[in-house]
Amino acid sequence: MKTIRIPVAMTLLLFVAACVTINVYFPAEAAQKAADRIIMDVYGEQPGKTDAPLEPQSRIHHNEMSFPVHALLNWFISPAHAEADISVNTPAIQQLQASMAKRHKQLAPYYKSGAVGMTRDGEVTLRDQKLVPLQERNTIKSLISKEDDDRGALYREIARANGHPEWEPEIRAIFAKRWISNAPAGWWYMNTQGAWVQK
Amino acid sequence: MMLPWRRVRVALLLAPGLLVMTALPGFAVDLVKLRLGTIAGAGWSAQAVTLQLNLLDDRHAALLLQAQRVALPDGFGELSAITLSCARAQFTTTAVSCAEGILKTQSTLLGQQHIQLTFRYQLDSGRIDTALRGIHAYDGTLALRARLSDTRWQIDATGTALSLPAVTRQLVATGIALPVVAGSAGLDVTAQLSGVSSQLQEADVAARLLAEEVSDAAGSIAAENLDVSLHATVKAIATGMRVVLDLSGRQGALYIDPVYVEMPPQPLQINARFDWSSAGQQLLLHSFSYRHPGSVLVEGHGLFSPAADVPIRDLQLELRQANFPSLYDTYLRPWLYGSMLADLDTAGELSGAFSWEQGKLGRVSLDPVNLTVNDREGRFGLNAVNGRVRWSDTTVPARSELAWSSGSVFQVALGATDLVIDAGHDYARLAQPVAIPVLDGVLQVADFQLQPGADAAWRWQFDGLLEPVSLSQLSLALGWPELAGKLSGVIPDVRYDNGDLEVGGVLLVRAFEGEVTLRNLKLQQPFGLVPRLQVDARADNIDLETLTRTFSFGRIEGRLDGRIDGLQLESWRPVAFDAVFATPEDDNSRHRISQKAVDNISSIGGGGVGGALSRSFLRFFKDFPYDRLGIRCRLERGICDMGGVAAAPEGYYLVKGRLLPPRLDVIGYADRVNWDTLIAQIMAVTARQEVRVE
Numbered sequence: 001m002k003t004i005r006i007p008v009a010m011t012l013l014l015f016v017a018a019c020v021t022i023n024v025y026f027p028a029e030a031a032q033k034a035a036d037r038i039i040m041d042v043y044g045e046q047p048g049k050t051d052a053p054l055e056p057q058s059r060i061h062h063n064e065m066s067f068p069v070h071a072l073l074n075w076f077i078s079p080a081h082a083e084a085d086i087s088v089n090t091p092a093i094q095q096l097q098a099s100m101a102k103r104h105k106q107l108a109p110y111y112k113s114g115a116v117g118m119t120r121d122g123e124v125t126l127r128d129q130k131l132v133p134l135q136e137r138n139t140i141k142s143l144i145s146k147e148d149d150d151r152g153a154l155y156r157e158i159a160r161a162n163g164h165p166e167w168e169p170e171i172r173a174i175f176a177k178r179w180i181s182n183a184p185a186g187w188w189y190m191n192t193q194g195a196w197v198q199k
Numbered sequence: 200m201m202l203p204w205r206r207v208r209v210a211l212l213l214a215p216g217l218l219v220m221t222a223l224p225g226f227a228v229d230l231v232k233l234r235l236g237t238i239a240g241a242g243w244s245a246q247a248v249t250l251q252l253n254l255l256d257d258r259h260a261a262l263l264l265q266a267q268r269v270a271l272p273d274g275f276g277e278l279s280a281i282t283l284s285c286a287r288a289q290f291t292t293t294a295v296s297c298a299e300g301i302l303k304t305q306s307t308l309l310g311q312q313h314i315q316l317t318f319r320y321q322l323d324s325g326r327i328d329t330a331l332r333g334i335h336a337y338d339g340t341l342a343l344r345a346r347l348s349d350t351r352w353q354i355d356a357t358g359t360a361l362s363l364p365a366v367t368r369q370l371v372a373t374g375i376a377l378p379v380v381a382g383s384a385g386l387d388v389t390a391q392l393s394g395v396s397s398q399l400q401e402a403d404v405a406a407r408l409l410a411e412e413v414s415d416a417a418g419s420i421a422a423e424n425l426d427v428s429l430h431a432t433v434k435a436i437a438t439g440m441r442v443v444l445d446l447s448g449r450q451g452a453l454y455i456d457p458v459y460v461e462m463p464p465q466p467l468q469i470n471a472r473f474d475w476s477s478a479g480q481q482l483l484l485h486s487f488s489y490r491h492p493g494s495v496l497v498e499g500h501g502l503f504s505p506a507a508d509v510p511i512r513d514l515q516l517e518l519r520q521a522n523f524p525s526l527y528d529t530y531l532r533p534w535l536y537g538s539m540l541a542d543l544d545t546a547g548e549l550s551g552a553f554s555w556e557q558g559k560l561g562r563v564s565l566d567p568v569n570l571t572v573n574d575r576e577g578r579f580g581l582n583a584v585n586g587r588v589r590w591s592d593t594t595v596p597a598r599s600e601l602a603w604s605s606g607s608v609f610q611v612a613l614g615a616t617d618l619v620i621d622a623g624h625d626y627a628r629l630a631q632p633v634a635i636p637v638l639d640g641v642l643q644v645a646d647f648q649l650q651p652g653a654d655a656a657w658r659w660q661f662d663g664l665l666e667p668v669s670l671s672q673l674s675l676a677l678g679w680p681e682l683a684g685k686l687s688g689v690i691p692d693v694r695y696d697n698g699d700l701e702v703g704g705v706l707l708v709r710a711f712e713g714e715v716t717l718r719n720l721k722l723q724q725p726f727g728l729v730p731r732l733q734v735d736a737r738a739d740n741i742d743l744e745t746l747t748r749t750f751s752f753g754r755i756e757g758r759l760d761g762r763i764d765g766l767q768l769e770s771w772r773p774v775a776f777d778a779v780f781a782t783p784e785d786d787n788s789r790h791r792i793s794q795k796a797v798d799n800i801s802s803i804g805g806g807g808v809g810g811a812l813s814r815s816f817l818r819f820f821k822d823f824p825y826d827r828l829g830i831r832c833r834l835e836r837g838i839c840d841m842g843g844v845a846a847a848p849e850g851y852y853l854v855k856g857r858l859l860p861p862r863l864d865v866i867g868y869a870d871r872v873n874w875d876t877l878i879a880q881i882m883a884v885t886a887r888q889e890v891r892v893e
Contacts (some may be wrong), residue, residue: 089837089875091772092729130418134454138533141457145536153728161836 026170027086034086034158035171035178038093042100043182092157096150103150107143116144117188117196122155122176123148127188127196151175229254242272245281255287262288262297269304275373276307283316295320302331308369309336324348337369338362339385350396358388363413378420384410394435402433410451418456425451425462439476444469457533465492480506484514494525501555509558521549523570539726542575547584563590567601578726581606581613589622596621598630610676612638626650629661638676640668640687656697663690670710683749684710688717698724711749713741713758732768737761738780752884753796754822758786759829773834773874781829781844792854792863793822799884800853800865823863828854832877839872 107124110116110132117127124147126132132140155175159168180189183199191197235248247267254260262285269278281304285297296319304312318329326348334341339360346353363384370377390404406429414421426449434441448467453460460467468490474483482503489497501514523545535541547570554562565588573580583604589597599620606613614636621630629647636642643664652658667685674682685708692703702720709715715738723731738761747755761780766773782790829844830853843851847866856862 087836090774091770095770096728128418129456130414130421132418134421134423134452134459135461137454138457138459141533142536142541145541149537149728157729 026164026167028170028174030086031158031171031174032178034088035175036182038088038097038154039175039178039182041097042104044101044104045182086158087161088158090157090161093154093161096154096157100147100150100154103143103147107147110140110143111183111187114188114198115140117190118176118179118183120176120190120192120194122172122179123151243270245269258290259287260290261286262300278304278306280305285316293322295322309334311335321348336361337365337386351393352395353391353393356388356390356392358386361386361388363408363410378415380413380415380420382411382413384408384413384422384425398435399433400435402431404431404433405429419454420456421454423452425453427451436474438478439474441474442472444471446470458530459533460491460529463492463494467491480504491525491529494522494529496520511555512558514553514555516553518549518551518553518565521551523547523549539574539578544571544573544575546571551588559592561592562597564588577607577610579606579608586618592624594623596623599627610678611673612676637665638668638672640685641666652696658694658696660692660694663693664688665690665706667709670708680750682710683745684708698727700725711741711743711745714739715741729770730768732766732771734763734766736763736766740783747796753799754791754793755796755828756789756791757825757828758783758788774837775834777833779829779831781831782825782827790825790827790857791822792825792828794820797823797854797863797865802880802884820861823861824857824859825863826855826857827852828865832872834874837874839874839877841867841870841872843867 107116111118111124113131115126115128115131116124119125124144126141126144129137129140155168155172156165158171159165180199183189185199187199188196189199231250231252231254233250235250237244237246238248239245245266245268247265249265251263251265252260253263262283264281264283266281267279269281271277281302283300283302285300287299288295288297296317298317300316300318302312302314302316304314306312312335314334315332316329318327320327326346328344328346330342330344332342334343336358339358339362341359341361342357344355363386364379364381366386367377367379371379386406386408388404388406390402392399392402394400408425408427408429410422410425410427412421412423413425428447428449430445432443446469448460448462450462452462469488470490471487472485473487474485475481476483482505484499484501484503487497487499487501489495496519497516498519499514499516502512503510503514504512526549527543527545532541532543548568549565549570550568551563551565553560556562567584567586567588570584571580571582572584573582581603584601585603586599586601588599588601590599591597599622600618601620602615602617603613604615606616616633616635618633619630620627622628627649629644632643632645633647634641634643643666645662647659647661649657649659665686665688667687670682670684670686673686674680686706687709688704688706690702690704690706692701694701694703700722702722706717706720707714708717715736718735718737719733721733723733725732738759741759741761743755743757743759746759747753759780760783761778763776763778766776766778768774827844831842833840841851843853843866844855845852847864850866850868851870852864853867854863854865856864
């Protein structure tokens, strides 16, 4: 009797544990890597500083391999170790990324001057409009508004593309940190206390 | 301007009586010295006041009035170490006067002062005339002339090269709600003020501001090279004050967050005439005009209660003239960031009127004249919009008429259209059906209705009928490969709600000698950042020869049926669908497939059969008969789950040959293909013009 009961209990335990945790685990590390790839592209920096984007062909390979492995991991070992990949390869994300990369060339001088700073929630804001000549103020406001719209949409689309719209705040939080980490020295950002700091 | 006057008055009020006393005949006195201690009046007090008179002859005396400290009314600070001296004051039976006096004092507000002073006190009438020159104030100088008789007073003040930042700091300190600015800006002021006791009767103020560069602390108000003149007159009337303001900006630029105005070559002018009733706390605006030549002319009149919850009680605003693009670029665009209208190229003119009654916007009229509006991202545009837009907040709808000569939606050209619209409180509807030319076809719209939906977003709906539009024009407009055929449809229920567009009914595409029907068409945020489209499509009896010719794919003869279920486009690119295309089961047309088509199919499949084909004996055949062909792709998350027309050993038949030779089968083995790679391969194949096997 005893020899039977233990494996049954363990299986049940494993099953319950697996079921409970499958959908709540947010792949922070993968999200950070994905964020870095997008941010480096937007900043227009040479890949290589962080991980280079994967080739499409190798992505298939990757997906083909990871799918069954991932499923197995979810079911048979503690899902805490089963880190999903973060997909950022959808038309919407690519389009948003391209639009931000294009806009970045216009925004960069304002980051450098300190007129525009990076906020705690993964957006940008007009930190000190006195650093912007009067005739450029509306241009920069328009740029900031569009950039923040794109960023909001980007976080939403990444969460959506990975089948977890509820991940948006986590994705935004990771991006918020990575925009700052990947930024060159001299740019301004808001620290966790809400104060402006020059990197 | 009141400040120096008050300071003078302290001295003047003290001096005369005492002087008179000492000058009375019969007293042989050479020196009079009086300690007056503290004296005070309404709002002011002076401490440790002493007066000394040194008689020079029977008509003249040296006068010295001193006080340790004078407290002035709120906002004017304090004076200390006050010395008023006149080396030769003249005493006559009718007057006391001083032609060359000096007033020295330390002001908490204006710092150390050394002021040249003249005064004359009329003994019989009590009239005082005084002039002060060389008052150092606000980094500039101030001169005052004052006349005081009985309770009437008059002051003329001239300020030269006053610093605007210093003036604003001072005005804010006195409790006036103004922004404090920093930078470099000079102000020249002349003012004539008159009144009775503490009541201002009339004021006439002219000021000219030359602002090289000023800004408030937040940068939300700023100016560069600004040259502005102000003329204001104020007159006391029975109920309060009547004010006339004229302001004109000649050059430079002004930024009042979020509006940036560059002064036009002809001056920008603001005029206002209003009565302020202090008892009723009401502002009756008799007339107002804002004239920005080349941009906008607004005139108006109204009644305001600034302290009330709804400050605008009644207001009539006439938009006499508005010129685009200036009106849009300067005054409208800064408010539209983040909206669909944030980036427009505009041209044309507009006039109109807005009317608030009892605190509510009650009527609007707008008359565009050749107004052109084009989205800079090419999403939409309308050219030469003319007509009259009317809206009123009443139960009786107001009729609007609008027409445009041409337009576009996503580069699809729209033709000249006339609209007749009835609009009321929160709705608008088409008064009569409208036909909108779309490329070479027509979209008939009937029963259009616009209403606010939940959470204040707009929703509209209409019944539509699309008369045939040629696919070749449509495909070119959308940047697709040119297609042949016609698009038409009965779309009985088109609904738009908060950015989502749903099309009921069926759209029919007659193309490639067959029919494609589109159902369940939904568009989410078509003008937004991430447009999404969903549709189910079905293709019947497509002629493969026409299709393959269109796409230079290599000739295939036969018919094709198919369906695409759950097609989802994101940013106009497919992200999901379940598609099957195959030779119809009962098809008895001629089935032939060319060498080139076989090559292309196989190279898309990635099998590399093509090369093998041209190297084998099969290269001697120009084309091959086939039994059936077909392809299946279920796209999800960038991966296409592939299949063919039938299962084959270890794969699937893309082309299943006839039993009779030359028999050729094309078998696909890859069951999961990256969609982007697949598209790249198809693009490469259709772009390749040369034929590898003849």
